Amino acid sequence: MNTSVGGVYVTAGQATSCPAYVVCDSDGGVWLYRTATREVIQHSGAETLKYASVIPGLPVDLFFVDGGVFTPSDPTFRWPALSETSRIPEWLERHSAVTIMAMVLIPAFLWAMVVHVIPAGARWSVDYLPDTVSREMGKQTLSALDEIWFDPSELEFDTQQQVTRQWQQVLLQLGIHSEHYRLNFRASGIGANAFALPDGTVVITDDLVWLTREHPDALTAILLHEIGHVQHQHGMQLVAQTTATSLLFTIMLGDIEGAGEMVLGAGVGLAQNAFSRDMEREADKFALEKLKQLSISPTAFADAMRLLMESHGMETTKGDSQEDILQYISTHPGMLERIRGAEQAANSE
């Protein structure tokens, strides 16, 4: 039986239209008639016809080879000649079971990507990056930091020498090749702090040297923490991870705007801070282990944290309820948590 459907025909490349109807042949060809006069406008074989995408709730346009378009008036009408594959997307888009499945799978898949796949990929990829990349990045980052945050160190030469000797001693005793590692002194308004750059450049501020003057083991603990970052290639990992995550989200969710983007962005930010905290923990663990190896008690690490807290005006005796709340938005684990970790390590000796 031949299918017949009414609609509107618009002539090729022209804004002129007329009511029309189409009768389908059994072999996929069609006859197009003008409704008013019932005369044939054209007859086309199956091979010359093109169909528009099949979209839920919309009629499927029929394109003739000369550029004319016929639109069925019934939005639910589907051409008998449409292939099965061209109807698959519409089938998926119409079924509620598929909708529900999608709503479960979307967050699950995103979570797996951000929490497992990308970090693993970042960890794996840093081994394959040539050293020149991290060296160049370290150099550029240091010069940028020098511009913004740092001034030349005001420490006396003797003091610098003394700390450098301590640092070299640590590297030597642990058998770490010191050619990649360089210790830099800088004055800065940010207070007592230390940084590790991907290429093995470690920067300590003058304030930190003054703060730990009476506690050389505490300084060793901090230096070990920074060495831990370099040994684990945390800097490069973080760059790879951030780039991969933002790239993936741009590709996958480029079409989502506004609040959705904000929610996703915040989620990714939180996940990334979690990784940053994991890296800090890893560096802490490295420091504690190496302290033991150097026959220094891990309490030196706890001392270092207390000194830092005091110098930054934080109370060491306050409970950590506030720390718990702030934890999720922080890039570092709570100081008290880190102190406890060090003390536990000391007790387990």
Added chain:
Amino acid sequence: MTTPHSAARPVPVEFTGKSGEYFKLWVVNLLLTIVTLGIYGAWAKVRNTQYMHGHTSIDGHRLRYLATPIQILKGRAIALALFITYSVLINVSVYLGLILPLIFMVAVPWLIKQGIRFSLRMTAYRNVRFSFTGTYGGALMAFLVYPLIGSVTFFLAMPWALKKIHEYMYDNITYGGKKLTLNNTTSFYYGVILIAMGIVIAIITALAMFFVGAGALASGDFRDPAVMMAIAPVFFLGYFLIVYGVSGFVMANLRNHIYNNLSMEGVASFDSSVSVPGYILLTFTNGLLLVFTLGLAYPVTQIRKAAYLAAATEVILQPGLEGLLNTVDDESAIGEETSEMFDADVSLI
């Protein structure tokens, strides 16, 4: 061919898209996009746009979106390659990091222009495509120079800049070889934006007075969580009033102004009667929907917005529409698809 309409006649813009139907389509396409790491996104973009265009009809004829997924995919692949190169270079070298953004800044107007052009050329009404005749020079002025002038004059020239931007975006649209003309007036932009600023200042003053009062009561350390919790609701109320109330006021008025002064000689003119409270209510409820569904209601908000704007719009068709010829061929210029990434769409309705 058909009965020619001899006089101008106003016809409504009908939008027949349904929230549930579009949500199902959108969410399935999002899943497919995510699990294919973004590749299906090109198909998703086309299907989403086809749904929105196809459900918008004027005088019984639906708008049609003609871009093919392969076109979009190709453009996105190029954009992705450029983006990766850009981020790598920017991370590797601080100096490239300073120069590349400048190059990018100069390229952006071109990309926006190509993006507008692409989305218009891929849109057809009655088998005749829209197009865009804006030049790079015009885009450079509209998207870089005018906003710059607007901001260096402490926003005194911003209303004028906005007027020029709209002029560039709408005055260069063509349909069937005929040009749209926008007769927007600078004084209207100043009027609307001055009133809006007056409202903003009033809200901020009221909030400031409230905070000073509250601060005095609480003998005010705003960092205290208890004080923060107490003032947060008022702060957010002010924020929402400004974001939704004032921007809704501006958007509704400017939209009406643009459409009421837009015409194509002998073919069509427009009538827009978006009500300010109605539009504010729409954007506010859409915002709530997004927040409370973590962005999942995005497609629903799209449908609600399209339906609302369509209902407030009328097209006055003139006899010149019949017999217009399509002047746009299928070929698209380099960079058009690439810049589809920027989503610089001019919304036609």
